[in-house]
Amino acid sequence: MLFEGLILHGGLNTLIVGGILLAIGFKIIKPILSIISLPFNLLSLGLFSIFITAFILFLITLIFPSIDVKPFTFYGISFWGIEIHKFYVSLLLSYCLISVTIYLITKVINWLFGK
Numbered sequence: 001m002l003f004e005g006l007i008l009h010g011g012l013n014t015l016i017v018g019g020i021l022l023a024i025g026f027k028i029i030k031p032i033l034s035i036i037s038l039p040f041n042l043l044s045l046g047l048f049s050i051f052i053t054a055f056i057l058f059l060i061t062l063i064f065p066s067i068d069v070k071p072f073t074f075y076g077i078s079f080w081g082i083e084i085h086k087f088y089v090s091l092l093l094s095y096c097l098i099s100v101t102i103y104l105i106t107k108v109i110n111w112l113f114g115k
Helices: 012-036 038-043 049-063 091-113
Strands: 006-008 067-069 072-074 077-079 082-084 087-089
Touching: 006 012, 012 038, 012 049, 049 067, 049 091, 067 091, 087 091
Parallel strands: none
Antiparallel strands: 006 067, 072 087, 077 082
């Protein structure tokens, strides 16, 4: 499990419907919200797009209740002398972490199979 906060009920059917809804959200809702929030995107150097993706994910959880996002506790990690301590991930931060993960996976897929 990548995130404890992302809960999928229903298996493969939920993944397919969630992927279709996410693609529809990226093709229809994201361009509209990107134009509306252009000043915020310019001021934050594009980091506001994380909140746009989080909002699309929030809309998907409202439309399709088999996908659920919950707050969770990150229990920490120690890697090569770098230690991240235990902390609580709120609901908003959970949406933002999932949207950053979606962004990174999309960039890697576009890099591998893109033009």
